Amino acid sequence: MKGLLAVFDNHFxxxxxxxxxxxxxxxxxxxxxCINLTNLPNYALPAEGYYTRIYEETIQMAKxxxxxxxxxVIVTLGxxxxxxxxxxxxxxxxxxxxxxxLEVLRPYLQSGEAVAIGEVGRPHFQVSEKxxxxxxxxxxxxxxxxxxxxxxxxxxxxxxxxxDLEKLGDAARRIGLxxxxxxxxxxxxxxxxxxxxxxHSILATRTNVRxxxxxxxxxLLESDYVDDPQKPGKVIAPESVPRRxxxxxxxxxxxxxxxxASFVDLPGKLYGIERIA
Ligand SMILES: [Zn+2]
Numbered sequence: 472m473k474g475l476l477a478v479f480d481n482h483f484x485x486x487x488x489x490x491x492x493x494x495x496x497x498x499x500x501x502x503x504x505c506i507n508l509t510n511l512p513n514y515a516l517p518a519e520g521y522y523t524r525i526y527e528e529t530i531q532m533a534k535x536x537x538x539x540x541x542x543x544v545i546v547t548l549g550x551x552x553x554x555x556x557x558x559x560x561x562x563x564x565x566x567x568x569x570x571x572x573l574e575v576l577r578p579y580l581q582s583g584e585a586v587a588i589g590e591v592g593r594p595h596f597q598v599s600e601k602x603x604x605x606x607x608x609x610x611x612x613x614x615x616x617x618x619x620x621x622x623x624x625x626x627x628x629x630x631x632x633x634x635d636l637e638k639l640g641d642a643a644r645r646i647g648l649x650x651x652x653x654x655x656x657x658x659x660x661x662x663x664x665x666x667x668x669x670x671h672s673i674l675a676t677r678t679n680v681r682x683x684x685x686x687x688x689x690x691l692l693e694s695d696y697v698d699d700p701q702k703p704g705k706v707i708a709p710e711s712v713p714r715r716x717x718x719x720x721x722x723x724x725x726x727x728x729x730x731x732a733s734f735v736d737l738p739g740k741l742y743g744i745e746r747i748a
Contacts (some may be wrong), residue, residue, distance in 0.1 A: 589625025
């Protein structure tokens with residue numbers, strides 16, 4: 472897109488049996504240049520060896536995209552919050568399995584095949600106290616891994632208020648992870664006013680983007696595209712981020728500041744600018 476070094480979608484899922492490359496080409500056609508590919512759960516797979524399989528498949532897809540399109544891809548891997556119920560229903564220890572999901576991730580971070588941990592955290596719906604605590608424990612352990620490997624952690628949680636974000640910020644501080652290395656995925660634009668240094672990744676709907684653009688605080692943009700052929704129309708389109716970028720250009724005098732922060736500055740600091748632009 473004219474005048475932009477990169478047009479970056481911070482949260483994008485793909486499946487080989489979904490639209491896959493077609494979704495990436497649609498993103499590119501609207502002006503998109505880089506995606507953060509995040510593993511998608513697949514509960515048709517056996518619970519045994521689940522994470523290695525999911526991680527390998529995601530890395531494989533990233534390689535195919537790089538080979539087949541000019542779109543840049545970075546990879547975020549981690550145990551998805553709802554995996555908890557998958558393991559529990561398979562008669563396994565869910566917390567232990569997800570902790571193992573973090574452990575087997577380490578070599579991928581060290582090799583650079585993955586550049587961030589996520590999406591980790593808690594289910595977006597009401598859960599029991601035990602389930603909530605286990606999710607919080609995964610967040611903390613992911614923060615420890617992020618600190619040790621010098622990478623960001625992407626959080627998936629229930630809707631948060633400023634107080635909840637402050638708690639997460641405190642957890643990061645105690646662990647010794649900079650708050651700027653914590654990204655709240657699916658963040659409410661309202662939360663841009665919270666007094667935290669945790670970064671906000673905003674779902675690229677028109678309403679959200681208009682609200683977020685009024686804030687002085689910088690934010691990332693994401694489609695959270697879910698490449699599920701069973702649920703067409705239920706998800707936001709793969710080209711949503713480049714479309715919203717055009718909208719921001721049309722509607723905001725300071726579009727350059729907004730888009731530079733969203734597509735270059737923040738992702739550069741998080742993942743390394745050479746991987747983005
Ligand atoms: Zn997601």
